[in-house]
Amino acid sequence: MSRMFPAMLGVALLLSPAQAPAATQSAKGGQAAQAAAARIEKARIDKARIDRALAQMVASGRAAGVSAVIWQDGAERYFGAAGFADREAARPMGRDTLVQIYSMTKPVTGVALMQLWEQGRFGLDDPLAKYLPEFANMQVPDGKDAAGTLTYRPARRPILVRDILRHTAGFDYGSDPAFRAADPMNPQNDLSEMGRRVARAPLLFEPGAEWRYSVAVDIQALLVEKLAGVPFESYVRTNILDPLGMKDTAWTQPADRIGRLAATYVRVDGKLSRQDDAKTRALNFAPRRLTMGGAGLAAPIDDYMRFARMLLGDGSLDGVRILRPSTVRLMTTDQLDPGVTNRSFLPSKGSVGFGFDFAVRTAPPKDAAENRGAVGEFFWDGLESTLFWVDPANQLAAVFFVQTVPFDGTLHRDFRQAVYGPDYLGPAGDKARR
Numbered sequence: 049m050s051r052m053f054p055a056m057l058g059v060a061l062l063l064s065p066a067q068a069p070a071a072t073q074s075a076k077g078g079q080a081a082q083a084a085a086a087r088i089e090k091a092r093i094d095k096a097r098i099d100r101a102l103a104q105m106v107a108s109g110r111a112a113g114v115s116a117v118i119w120q121d122g123a124e125r126y127f128g129a130a131g132f133a134d135r136e137a138a139r140p141m142g143r144d145t146l147v148q149i150y151s152m153t154k155p156v157t158g159v160a161l162m163q164l165w166e167q168g169r170f171g172l173d174d175p176l177a178k179y180l181p182e183f184a185n186m187q188v189p190d191g192k193d194a195a196g197t198l199t200y201r202p203a204r205r206p207i208l209v210r211d212i213l214r215h216t217a218g219f220d221y222g223s224d225p226a227f228r229a230a231d232p233m234n235p236q237n238d239l240s241e242m243g244r245r246v247a248r249a250p251l252l253f254e255p256g257a258e259w260r261y262s263v264a265v266d267i268q269a270l271l272v273e274k275l276a277g278v279p280f281e282s283y284v285r286t287n288i289l290d291p292l293g294m295k296d297t298a299w300t301q302p303a304d305r306i307g308r309l310a311a312t313y314v315r316v317d318g319k320l321s322r323q324d325d326a327k328t329r330a331l332n333f334a335p336r337r338l339t340m341g342g343a344g345l346a347a348p349i350d351d352y353m354r355f356a357r358m359l360l361g362d363g364s365l366d367g368v369r370i371l372r373p374s375t376v377r378l379m380t381t382d383q384l385d386p387g388v389t390n391r392s393f394l395p396s397k398g399s400v401g402f403g404f405d406f407a408v409r410t411a412p413p414k415d416a417a418e419n420r421g422a423v424g425e426f427f428w429d430g431l432e433s434t435l436f437w438v439d440p441a442n443q444l445a446a447v448f449f450v451q452t453v454p455f456d457g458t459l460h461r462d463f464r465q466a467v468y469g470p471d472y473l474g475p476a477g478d479k480a481r482r
Contacts, residue, residue, distance in 0.1 A: 089475050091422075091442040091468050093118055093125040101466035105459055106131035111433075111450045112313045112320055113141035114459070117353050118467060119360070120444040133310040133451075136322060143350055146296065146308045147449045148331055150343045150430035154265045156355065157341035158213060158405030160284050161268045162375050169275045172213070175206035179274055180267070182247035183207055188218065188254055200250050207255045209271070212264040213404040214383045218251030219262035226250055232263065235336035239270040239280060242338060259384060259391040259402060268405075269341025281339040291368045292354045297347035299339050301332040309333075309346065310451045312432060320452070343431070349449050352436060356445035359426075359438045379404040380426040380438075396457070412474045419461055420468040422475055435460050441475040 098116065105111045113131030117124065129141040164170065170179060177184035186207060187200040203218070211217035220227040231237075232245035246263055253260070273280040281299050289297050296305070309332070312323040330336075332346045354365060359380075363371035371379075382401030384391070394402060398419045399411035406426040413420060421427075427437030433456045435448040448463050 089473065091120070091439070091444060091472060093120060093467065094469070095126055095128070097469070098126055098463075098466040099128050099130075101462050102128055102130040105450070105462065109318060109320060110315070110456055110459060111452045113145075113310065114448070114450045115141045115143070115145065115349050116446065116448045116463065117349050118444065118446045119353060119357055120442065122443075133308075135311070135313070135320075141310070141449070144296075144308055144348050145310050145449070146301065146305060146332075146346045146348055147310050147434060147451060148312070148328075148346050148430075148432060149352065149434050149449075150432060152352065152428055152430040152434055152436060153340065153343050153345040155359075155405045155428055156284060156288060156345065157265050157268050157272070158379060159288060159371060160272050160280075161213070162371060162379060162404065163287060164272060164275050166372060166375055170209055170271075172208070172210040174209050176209055176212060176217075176267070176271075177206055179209075179271055180243060180247075182244050183267075186218070186247070186255075187250040189250065189252070203251060203254055205255055207251075210383070211255050212267050212271070213379075214402055215259050215261055215264050216256050216384070216388065217262065217264050217267075218253045218255050218257070218260070219246065219264050219267070220249065220252055220260075221262045224249065224252060227263075233266070233338065233340070235330075235338045238337045239266070239273055239339065242266060243270045253390075256385075257388070257390075259388055259394055261392060261394075263342065265342035265405065266340050269339065272341075279339070280341065288355075288370060291370065292358055292365055294347065294351040294354055297345055297351040299332065299344045299346075301346055303333065306333055308348075310449075312451045312453060314453050315456070323453075349447055352449075353445065353447050356436050356438055356447055360440065360443070360445045380406055380408055380424075382408045382410050416470070417461075420464040420470075420472050429455075429460065431455060433457075433459050435463065 102114050102116060105114050111131060112135045113133050115129035118126040131141060133139050133141045133145040186203045188203045190199045190201040193199050207217045222228060226249040230245040230249045232242045269280045272283055276283045306329065312328045313320040314323050331344060358365040358370050359376060362373035363369060363376045380403050383403050384401045397407050399409060399414060400407045401410045402408060403426060406428055409421050409423055409425045412423060422439050422441040424441055425437050425439040429435040432451045432453050434450060436446060438445045446467055450459060
């Protein structure tokens with residue numbers, strides 16, 4: 049809940065209703081109502097409340113260490129951390145801690161692709177096969193034959209570039225046996241080989257028919273590489289990371305940063321156990337050929353906040369323009385047709401639709417159990433429970449870092465409630481309910 053400041057209460061008690069003229073009482077009543085509305089419509093950062101929430105995440109055993117940074121109205125309003133990046137070495141979470149952000153890589157890839165769209169290098173409704181021919185003639189399920197074997201037929205329409213931006217292409221992410229057999233995400237595949245292997249597997253559904261989280265953003269990375277004519281990792285470094293001053297964010301990290309990498313902790317039966325360090329470090333500190341568009345970046349929290357601030361700034365940060373404001377609005381507007389009703393796990397994120405590589409809040413929280421937030425915010429998270437969001441209504445961006453698996457949405461619920469307060473109702477016009 050936004051603070052009820054003692055000074056505000058004191059002003060209200062200076063004159064009793066009997067002492068004040070009726071007109072003054074009426075004016076003050078209107079002012080009080082406006083003040084009350086303002087208190088619930090504008091998010092106010094309460095450092096102590098957020099500190100308590102982070103500490104409780106560690107005390108409850110849900111995380112070994114957490115950190116968070118919040119930017120609002122042109123300035124940093126909060127930084128805090130609790131617990132350890134490396135519990136066994138007693139190394140605390142800090143601003144320089146490198147965290148593997150997994151799927152929070154996806155918005156970076158989407159920004160890279162949309163830069164090329166701004167240059168007229170492709171159309172959103174172009175068939176993907178126009179640029180990546182291996183994706184022509186895709187197959188979709190067509191029931192089973194008399195022996196019970198799955199049969200397939202040609203898809204009714206091609207995959208569009210728009211589909212890979214909004215997860216409606218029909219691709220898989222590892223649940224389908226044919227996808228697993230193709231082994232596209234093997235780190236020894238380069239992006240071109242990854243694409244060829246994805247294209248060999250049938251689609252799960254007709255393009256455009258459903259929302260299904262998938263390898264689509266890795267295909268975005270392949271498309272960037274094909275259109276730009278340079279390796280994807282190099283393109284992102286030159287056109288996003290370096291211009292934004294995200295100097296320590298990378299897929300390939302130098303060996304001298306290994307001591308800054310947070311350990312990963314796996315929660316089993318309510319207890320956290322440290323993941324084998326070799327497995328944790330393989331993503332960024334071991335040889336590989338694959339640079340995933342959907343995962344793989346390791347970053348310190350301030351670097352990622354610079355990315356979030358660029359989005360909050362309609363595509364610009366510190367005089368550097370990464371995207372046009374209209375492009376940011378396009379990416380952060382719900383792109384799912386109402387007829388797309390099968391949306392996999394997306395409804396678990398709250399009252400949201402999906403733009404281009406972002407979930408987009410389309411309605412206020414419907415009850416107290418739903419994550420706090422304002423209509424128009426956009427966000428995404430990562431496998432190890434990291435989270436970021438941008439809230440234009442409150443001119444706010446937040447980044448939350450942790451390294452806990454499996455994914456724990458209760459951490460997000462508690463952090464958002466600490467940021468907004470338990471009774472935050474959203475900006476005027478949201479028609480929010482408690």
